[in-house]
Amino acid sequence: MTSQHRKRDERPVDPFKSLGNETRLEILRALYEHRQTASATGEQLPYSTLRERVGVEDKGNFNYHLRQLREQFVEEAAEGYRLTFAGFEIAKVIDIDAWRSHEKRGPVPVGDASEGNAAGDTGAPPADTEASGETPDAPMKAVYEDSIVKIERGETTLFAHAVRPVGAADRNMSDLLDVASTLWRHTIEQILEGICPYCHTTVERSLTIGSEGPWEYSFAVECPQCGPIGGSHAGTALLTHPAVVSFYWDHDIDLRNRRFWEVPFIGDEAVTVLDEEPLELRIDLELDGDTLAVILDDDARVVDTKRSNL
Numbered sequence: 001m002t003s004q005h006r007k008r009d010e011r012p013v014d015p016f017k018s019l020g021n022e023t024r025l026e027i028l029r030a031l032y033e034h035r036q037t038a039s040a041t042g043e044q045l046p047y048s049t050l051r052e053r054v055g056v057e058d059k060g061n062f063n064y065h066l067r068q069l070r071e072q073f074v075e076e077a078a079e080g081y082r083l084t085f086a087g088f089e090i091a092k093v094i095d096i097d098a099w100r101s102h103e104k105r106g107p108v109p110v111g112d113a114s115e116g117n118a119a120g121d122t123g124a125p126p127a128d129t130e131a132s133g134e135t136p137d138a139p140m141k142a143v144y145e146d147s148i149v150k151i152e153r154g155e156t157t158l159f160a161h162a163v164r165p166v167g168a169a170d171r172n173m174s175d176l177l178d179v180a181s182t183l184w185r186h187t188i189e190q191i192l193e194g195i196c197p198y199c200h201t202t203v204e205r206s207l208t209i210g211s212e213g214p215w216e217y218s219f220a221v222e223c224p225q226c227g228p229i230g231g232s233h234a235g236t237a238l239l240t241h242p243a244v245v246s247f248y249w250d251h252d253i254d255l256r257n258r259r260f261w262e263v264p265f266i267g268d269e270a271v272t273v274l275d276e277e278p279l280e281l282r283i284d285l286e287l288d289g290d291t292l293a294v295i296l297d298d299d300a301r302v303v304d305t306k307r308s309n310l
C-alpha cells in the first residue's frame with residue numbers, strides 16, 4: 001500500500017478542488033448534455049453558446065472558471081469546447097439522472113448448471129454431481145438492487161456485477177440478467193489479462209483453497225491502486241480460454257450465449273486438487289461423452305489442457 005500512497009501524494013491537481021464550484025459543474029453539464037445529442041464529429045460547443053447555456057453574464061467570471069477546467073476536464077478545439085476523456089468520466093459520474101434511485105427488482109429464480117443439464121441444453125454435469133446423494137442446495141435467484149445484479153443461493157451471494165441504472169431502466173429483468181452476464185464475462189476477461197477493470201493498471205491474481213467466499217476453490221484479485229477487487233470461482237478462469245470455448249463450440253454451444261452461472265465447470269464439484277504447493281488444480285469438463293481436463297497454476301492461469309473421448 002506504500003506505493004499507492006506515494007502515487008496519491010504525487011498527483012499535481014486535486015480534481016475536486018477544480019470542480020468545487022457551481023459554475024464549473026454547469027460547464028461540465030452543458031458540454032455533457034451537448035455531447036449526448038451531438039453527432040460524433042459535432043461534439044464541440046462554440047464559446048458563446050456554452051456561456052449562454054451555463055447562464056453567466058460576466059464574461060471575465062465565466063472565463064476564469066472555464067480556465068480552471070482547461071486541460072484536465074475541458075479542451076478547446078477548432079470549433080469550440082468539448083470534454084476531455086477525464087471530463088466525460090466526471091460528468092457521467094455526477095450526472096444525477098444516471099444514478100437516480102430505482103426500484104429493487106426481483107428476486108427471480110434463475111437456472112443453474114444442474115437445472116440446465118436436466119433440460120438437456122447445457123452439457124453433462126461433472127460425473128459425481130447427481131450421484132452424490134446430497135440434499136439439493138437452495139435454488140439460485142437473482143436480484144437487482146443498488147445498481148448491482150446479484151446471483152444468490154439462499155443468503156449467499158455467488159456473483160455480483162454493477163449495471164448502471166440508465167442501462168437497467170429500459171430492460172426487463174431477463175434482458176438485465178443477460179447484460180450482467182456479458183459485463184461480468186468482460187470483467188473477468190480483463191482480470192485474466194492482468195488489467196484492472198476500474199483503473200486499468202496491472203492486477204495480481206492468486207488461486208486459493210477454502211477462502212471466506214462462497215467457493216472452496218477460487219481466485220482472488222488485488223489491484224495496487226484499487227485494493228482487493230474481488231475474485232471468483234476458479235472455473236471462471238476457463239470461461240474465455242480458446243480450448244474451452246472451442247470444446248463447447250464443437251458441441252454446438254456458444255459459451256457467449258450462456259449465462260455464466262449456468263455453466264457447469266464454475267462449481268466446486270468440477271475441481272480436483274493436483275498439488276498443494278504450489279497449488280495446481282484440474283477442472284473437468286464433459287459434454288456428450290467427450291471430456292476436457294484443464295490445469296490451472298497458482299496464478300489461475302491455464303497451463304495445460306487435455307481432450308479425450310470417454
Ligand SMILES: [Zn+2]
Nearest residue numbers: 196199223226
Ligand atoms: Zn485498479
